[in-house]
Amino acid sequence: MSEAFDAGGLADRIAGGEPLALARGISHVENESDGFEALLERLDGRTGRARRIGITGPPGAGKSTLTAALTRHYLDRSLTVGIVAVDPTSPFTGGALLGDRIRMVELSTEPGVFIRSMASRGSLGGLATATREAADLMDAAGYDRVILETLGVGQAELDIAVSADTTAVVLVPESGDGVQAMKAGLMEVADLFVINKSDRPGADRLEKEIAIITSIRFANRPRTRPTTTRRAPTGPTTTRRAPTGRPLADPVPEVEAEWRMPIIQTVASEARGVEELADHLDRHFDWLTSTGKLASNRQAARLRRAHDALLRRSQRDAQRIWRRFSPETLDSGASPYAIARRLYEDLK
Amino acid sequence: MSEAFDAGGLADRIAGGEPLALARGISHVENESDGFEALLERLDGRTGRARRIGITGPPGAGKSTLTAALTRHYLDRSLTVGIVAVDPTSPFTGGALLGDRIRMVELSTEPGVFIRSMASRGSLGGLATATREAADLMDAAGYDRVILETLGVGQAELDIAVSADTTAVVLVPESGDGVQAMKAGLMEVADLFVINKSDRPGADRLEKEIAIITSIRFANRPRTRPTTTRRAPTGPTTTRRAPTGRPLADPVPEVEAEWRMPIIQTVASEARGVEELADHLDRHFDWLTSTGKLASNRQAARLRRAHDALLRRSQRDAQRIWRRFSPETLDSGASPYAIARRLYEDLK
Numbered sequence: 063m064s065e066a067f068d069a070g071g072l073a074d075r076i077a078g079g080e081p082l083a084l085a086r087g088i089s090h091v092e093n094e095s096d097g098f099e100a101l102l103e104r105l106d107g108r109t110g111r112a113r114r115i116g117i118t119g120p121p122g123a124g125k126s127t128l129t130a131a132l133t134r135h136y137l138d139r140s141l142t143v144g145i146v147a148v149d150p151t152s153p154f155t156g157g158a159l160l161g162d163r164i165r166m167v168e169l170s171t172e173p174g175v176f177i178r179s180m181a182s183r184g185s186l187g188g189l190a191t192a193t194r195e196a197a198d199l200m201d202a203a204g205y206d207r208v209i210l211e212t213l214g215v216g217q218a219e220l221d222i223a224v225s226a227d228t229t230a231v232v233l234v235p236e237s238g239d240g241v242q243a244m245k246a247g248l249m250e251v252a253d254l255f256v257i258n259k260s261d262r263p264g265a266d267r268l269e270k271e272i273a274i275i276t277s278i279r280f281a282n283r284p285r286t287r288p289t290t291t292r293r294a295p296t297g298p299t300t301t302r303r304a305p306t307g308r309p310l311a312d313p314v315p316e317v318e319a320e321w322r323m324p325i326i327q328t329v330a331s332e333a334r335g336v337e338e339l340a341d342h343l344d345r346h347f348d349w350l351t352s353t354g355k356l357a358s359n360r361q362a363a364r365l366r367r368a369h370d371a372l373l374r375r376s377q378r379d380a381q382r383i384w385r386r387f388s389p390e391t392l393d394s395g396a397s398p399y400a401i402a403r404r405l406y407e408d409l410k
Numbered sequence: 411m412s413e414a415f416d417a418g419g420l421a422d423r424i425a426g427g428e429p430l431a432l433a434r435g436i437s438h439v440e441n442e443s444d445g446f447e448a449l450l451e452r453l454d455g456r457t458g459r460a461r462r463i464g465i466t467g468p469p470g471a472g473k474s475t476l477t478a479a480l481t482r483h484y485l486d487r488s489l490t491v492g493i494v495a496v497d498p499t500s501p502f503t504g505g506a507l508l509g510d511r512i513r514m515v516e517l518s519t520e521p522g523v524f525i526r527s528m529a530s531r532g533s534l535g536g537l538a539t540a541t542r543e544a545a546d547l548m549d550a551a552g553y554d555r556v557i558l559e560t561l562g563v564g565q566a567e568l569d570i571a572v573s574a575d576t577t578a579v580v581l582v583p584e585s586g587d588g589v590q591a592m593k594a595g596l597m598e599v600a601d602l603f604v605i606n607k608s609d610r611p612g613a614d615r616l617e618k619e620i621a622i623i624t625s626i627r628f629a630n631r632p633r634t635r636p637t638t639t640r641r642a643p644t645g646p647t648t649t650r651r652a653p654t655g656r657p658l659a660d661p662v663p664e665v666e667a668e669w670r671m672p673i674i675q676t677v678a679s680e681a682r683g684v685e686e687l688a689d690h691l692d693r694h695f696d697w698l699t700s701t702g703k704l705a706s707n708r709q710a711a712r713l714r715r716a717h718d719a720l721l722r723r724s725q726r727d728a729q730r731i732w733r734r735f736s737p738e739t740l741d742s743g744a745s746p747y748a749i750a751r752r753l754y755e756d757l758k
Binding site for chain 2: 103107367380399
């Protein structure tokens with residue numbers, strides 16, 4: 063907790079598009095500085111314009127490279143992009159390689175791009191909330207697209223990914239089979255699949271596996287049964303494309319009501335397939351809008367925000383009372399549970 | 411939250427060593443059933459006898475196999491063993507292989523062994539607390555050793571490992587180099603290292619790396635400077651062994667005040683090196699006891715329990731008030747933060 067700041071003034075400057083104000087605002091949210099919720103509340107009415115894209119997947123899938131390539135694509139079309147990258151300080155997963163970092167640094171000097179890393183060390187529940195709120199601030203600051211890039215390892219990280227309007231799950235031929243992705247809970251969060259580094263052996267095999275798994279999964283669902291569309295041929299077109307290819311399961315009559323999960327092969331380091339990915343992201347957003355799902359999803363997200371803000375508030379007060387507690391009391395032989403109970407009574 | 415139970419009666423039955431009562435008690439703790447804290451409080455005075463051993467490491471290091479082999483070793487010496495295995499439902503890490511599961515199932519039918527899996531899906535903060543409390547119940551039930559087996563991936567999992575008296579970090583030659591383990595935060599939690607599957611190539615190289623890294627790390631610490639002992643030769647002795655081998659750094663005069671971090675090579679599937687591991691675990695426990703660190707560590711753990719119980723209590727109340735809230739309020743255009751604030755006022 064740091065000292066209070068002028069939430070109203072900062073909110074205006076963020077809404078006015080000042081990158082420095084945005085950076086400061088995100089820090090206040092991350093540190094839960096006094097007044098950070100007032101800032102969020104003031105900017106609440108200004109959010110909702112950005113399209114939020116979650117990019118997730120296992121370590122080494124090339125998420126950062128894909129994020130960079132997608133950002134470049136948007137910049138070329140005069141769209142501004144905010145990026146929230148959740149840094150995996152976590153074990154044996156590596157984190158971004160130097161090359162990815164360099165790519166990101168290059169991007170960060172572009173006007174129209176705002177990049178923010180959030181550290182995942184410490185409380186992950188808190189991180190998911192703070193990450194979503196960083197995206198809110200970027201949204202309020204007027205960025206057209208907000209990309210949430212997280213490692214698809216762990217529930218909290220997946221929670222971040224699904225807070226986006228559209229979630230792309232990135233796999234690579236080496237990342238193991240589709241069954242593994244399913245076990246990891248990635249199937250549940252995916253609105254579309256990207257097979258990155260698809261010039262390596264095994265890309266087509268992985269695509270088939272994902273297609274089969276998604277068609278089985280959805281066939282078991284009674285009412286919403288999206289079918290899987292095979293990857294559309296990559297081409298130099300910039301117009302949006304209707305779903306192409308033949309579905310693996312039976313054709314579903316009311317196509318518009320169903321989302322056909324695309325599987326897109328990319329080589330992000332050479333920007334191959336990135337335009338197609340962007341098209342499918344637009345297509346998904348249009349589908350969300352036309353079915354009314356965008357509104358209902360976002361309403362659910364607001365509810366979730368209220369829930370998380372309530373829990374955070376109660377946690378913060380509990381931490382505050384804990385800091386005032388002198389541990390010598392423990393020597394009296396009171397059980398930890400009795401102490402917690404007594405402190406909690408004080409709190410109330 | 412399930413219905414209330416007779417905490418006093420259950421506590422007596424757990425303390426009396428009834429496995430069924432223990433299983434039920436752990437479920438109450440895991441589900442936070444009404445009265446679960448009363449149960450913990452009643453058993454609080456009965457804990458502290460068991461030696462707690464944390465076993466952690468990257469996916470595929472053979473933690474389950476090592477746990478099983480160590481348990482067998484203890485059983486052969488008429489010691490009873492409680493095992494809390496934190497199940498990684500988490501992504502791309504695999505979880506235990508079928509063979510390990512079978513080994514565990516075999517063990518679970520032995521008298522003197524109590525095995526409990528805790529699912530890691532959902533809130534990890536809550537899991538660390540519940541896991542520690544499951545160990546408390548096993549301790550109160552009279553098990554001589556309580557093994558906490560967790561994946562060394564993620565802060566919460568590491569928190570579980572360090573709640574033990576002694577934490578063994580298990581690596582394998584294939585799990586990458588020592589630098590990776592260091593990055594993962596495993597160096598900080600280790601009281602000793604196990605290089606499992608040490609019949610595979612690279613075991614000696616990994617051992618050297620760990621020895622160098624630990625000696626550098628500890629050399630930078632001003633006062634407590636444990637040196638690294640090279641692995642003692644494996645042999646058929648069952649007596650406890652004084653630290654052997656020559657330290658890599660300068661010899662430290664006051665040997666007893668310092669813990670020399672052992673690096674032990676094992677092939678857990680053939681029980682090779684397991685006796686040596688058990689000896690070093692005993693040696694570490696003796697060292698903790700003689701230096702007074704056991705008492706201070708356990709006192710710190712009690713403090714931590716009080717803290718966690720306080721936070722859990724406040725979370726639970728916040729969740730309760732949330733369940734009473736009707737989301738229609740959101741339509742009135744109130745911001746999520748305003749709603750959280752209002753609900754929190756109600757709570758207080």
